[in-house]
Amino acid sequence: MVSEVEGLGSALIVACNMCAGASLAMKENRPFLQFFRSLLKSPPLERYIKRLTSQLGERGMKTKKFKAGVIQQFFLCLWTSRQRNKFQTYAKEYEAVIVLGCDSAIKTVRDTVKGTNCRVIIGMEVAGIMNTKPKFHLPCNISFEDS
Numbered sequence: 001m002v003s004e005v006e007g008l009g010s011a012l013i014v015a016c017n018m019c020a021g022a023s024l025a026m027k028e029n030r031p032f033l034q035f036f037r038s039l040l041k042s043p044p045l046e047r048y049i050k051r052l053t054s055q056l057g058e059r060g061m062k063t064k065k066f067k068a069g070v071i072q073q074f075f076l077c078l079w080t081s082r083q084r085n086k087f088q089t090y091a092k093e094y095e096a097v098i099v100l101g102c103d104s105a106i107k108t109v110r111d112t113v114k115g116t117n118c119r120v121i122i123g124m125e126v127a128g129i130m131n132t133k134p135k136f137h138l139p140c141n142i143s144f145e146d147s
Contacts, residue, residue: 002055004121005096010062011121012094013049014087014109016076016101020124021045022144026132031141049100052123063098066090076105084112091118098123 005011015021021042025032028044053063066087068079076099079087091097091112096119099109103126110120132144 002059005056005059005061005098008061008095008119010094011056011096011098012064012066012091012118013052013098013100013123014066014068014076014105015045015049015099015123016105017042017045017074019076019102019105020048020100022132023124024048026144031137031143032134045100052098064094076101077108079108079112084108088112088116092116094118096121100124102126 021044022032024044024047025042030044032042032044049065053065056063068076068083068087087109095117097109097113098121099106100123102124106120106122113120133146135143135145137143
């Protein structure tokens, strides 16, 4: 992805908490959600976005994470027309959009920015389908097991 952003000055990062967050949680073997620490954000995904933002910032790129509604932040593929319009308005201010999510998330973003000068950059590559079981741990953490 770094080669794809070469020469660009700005990028809006959009992430699907479910696909990207679950994948990173499984990869790091860390909780997907920690309600008392981060409410409805996936800590592994937030750390990943922070590292990505830092790396791109070192290259002089201005980045921002797009903040969606509660449902929309978990399932990028379920964005309503209203959410898509909101995203398109934000995306117009950037040269590129970096998508962290599955192929469906990428399609949603591509369709949404059609007609703008915003380039869509795939930030995560789909390597397969994950089948897992959620596991609840005190003090209110959700992890995955048996994947």
